[in-house]
Amino acid sequence: MCGIVAAVAQRNVVPILLEGLKRLEYRGYDSAGLAVSTDDKEIKSVRKAGKVNHLTEQVKEDNLIGTTGIAHTRWATHGQPTAENAHPHCSGGTIMVVHNGIIENHEVLRQKLINAGYTFSSQTDTEVIAHLIAYYQKENHPLSEVVKQAVTCLEGAYSIAVMDRLSPGKIIAARSGSPLVLGVGIEEYFIASDPLALLPVTHQFQFLEEGDLVEITTSQATIYDQQGKQVQRPVATDHFEFDSAEKGNFKHYMLKEIHEQPEAINNTLEGRITENRILPQSFGCDAEKLLKEIDTVQIVACGTSYHSAMIARYWFETFGIACQVEIASEFRYRNIVVPKRCLFVTLSQSGETADTLSALRLAKKLGYASTLTICNVHGSSLVRESAMVCMTRAGAEIGVASTKAFTTQLTALLMLATVTGRLNGTVDAKQESTIAQALHKLPGLVKSALTLKNSIQHLAADFSHKQHALFLGRGTMYPLALEGALKLKEISYIHAEAYAAGELKHGPLALIDVDMPVIVIAPKNALLEKLKSNIEEVSARGGQLYVFADRSANLTETNCMKVIHMDTVPDIITPMICSVPLQLLAYEVAVIKGTDIDQPRNLAKSVTVE
Secondary structure, three states: OOEEEEEEOOOOOHHHHHHHHHHOHHHOOOEEEEEEEOOOOOEEEEEEEOOHHHHHHHHHHHOOOOOEEEEEEEOOOOOOOOOOOOOOEEEOOOEEEEEEEEEOOHHHHHHHHHHOOOOOOOOOOHHHHHHHHHHHHOOOOOHHHHHHHHHOOOOEEEEEEEEEOOOOOOEEEEEEEOOOEEEEOOOOEEEEOOHHHHOOOOOEEEEOOOOOEEEEOOOOEEEEOOOOOEEOOOEEEOOOOHHHHOOOOOOOHHHHHHHOHHHHHHHHHOOOEOOOOEOHHHHOOOHHHHHHOOOEEEEEEOHHHHHHHHHHHHHHHHOOOEEEEEEHHHHOOOOOOOOOOEEEEEEEOOOOOHHHHHHHHHHHHHOOOEEEEEEOOOOOHHHHHOOEEEEOOOOOOOOOOOOHHHHHHHHHHHHHHHHHHHHOOOOOHHHHHHHHHHHHHHHHHHHHHHHHHHHHHHHHHHHOOOOEEEEEEOOOHHHHHHHHHHHHHHHHOOEEEEEEHHHHHHOHHHHOOOOOEEEEEEOOOOOHHHHHHHHHHHHOOOOEEEEEEEHHHOOOOEOOEEEEEEOOOOHHHHHHHHHHHHHHHHHHHHHHHOOOOOOOOOOOOOOOOO
């Protein structure tokens, strides 16, 4: 859930490491540090609690220069976010280690190492790795062999980068359950958690696979697989533009990404739909054959992706396809009955979400008919390990609170549900044509919804001193209400809950008073009249209502109800359209409250630990 950058070059790598860390800030972190091998073959390190700019100031003050180095941003798991717990961690002034993930057996290893005479100066599980490598180094094997031996003792998820004062000009990196990418330069090599960190120095990448270990020097990079066999990994060219990761004229990445949604959705659709059809090949060259054999869909995801899955369930079932949706972290810990002819679908922006990736690996063992991932990151673990893939093509999403990843996932899921229904004979040509035409309109309708920003700014002032909020919806608007509540709590720190509006009378009505804002999503659909009854229930108890309503819903503002009127849109794509004002509301409230919108406290973008 944090970031690794490492480099071996014939130039000073300190600026490369610091820039890489800044580019990984979006992943979430609370401390940062780096270590470099200096000209006198010593290793010097700097560690600071807080932001990367604090580290940068200290590095400049120390005039740190070196041609080999490792760097890290830490998101605290074991131990408080202090300089002592920041990475890199050291053993004996010789071994330096940075680490992402969690070592589950760290307590057992810690006691073993204490008994062997090692002293710990931090509360972290990472320091165990440094001392463990030093422990095996006593046998004087090459550093790569020592690291191979040490990682066999580790249980849990990790990616690591290791430096040794006795092996100058060399870095060893390894991954198991946490991503690493090798960047290829001219007489220089780099390691990072995300290609984005390395774009200023290379666009050539090799994605390390599960269990891989790599040794880099200025002359070569040598990769070993889980069995210790030397292997080659394909070199991919990332054409991602440097400037697209910048904020441009927007105050925050989140606002930029909200406004990028029309283009992102268009990219998701491009080449995948004709005027009247959705192409099965969008999900892989064998997708048509595989999807014909599917009766049931099991979707597994976390957070925002889970909400998109919940919405998709309504679509699949509308098209006659049984669908189950489950949180990835729960899926793995129950006795699972696998339905026959069931497609296992995973959703993830990063493709490295630990719980989702573990669920996929379990599903492959359990014997699902096939697997499919809908993802935004090429070369990620979910993409590599799934039988079928649909890339959302949303572009880099830097803000921790997901926006364009959500709407592009929904777009891909609607295409998947439609294709699966057609191939199974439950969606006819007329239905598919209607959906395809709605999808063609979707980018323009999302762009139109963005014009609500000024109206929502006026509403946001009402939330500046609120501590709680309630979101309501029915049908597909219920999971969308969950997503709206999540966005508000993520970036404004207001406690927000969401309910299916019909559940009001079963408990939530007890919360309604003049201090409880109630946000309602009210498109014109078959459930609108029932939703109006729920609105009356809130109004009768003095609740303050904020209703995002279809213009033709005939809802009029009152003293206790403010209405944001939205255009009438095709019902099937309403979730994508209605998500936009909820995102804008969360954003504008957070601006007023002055929170760190792009990097909210305690959260990480890529959740690579359980």
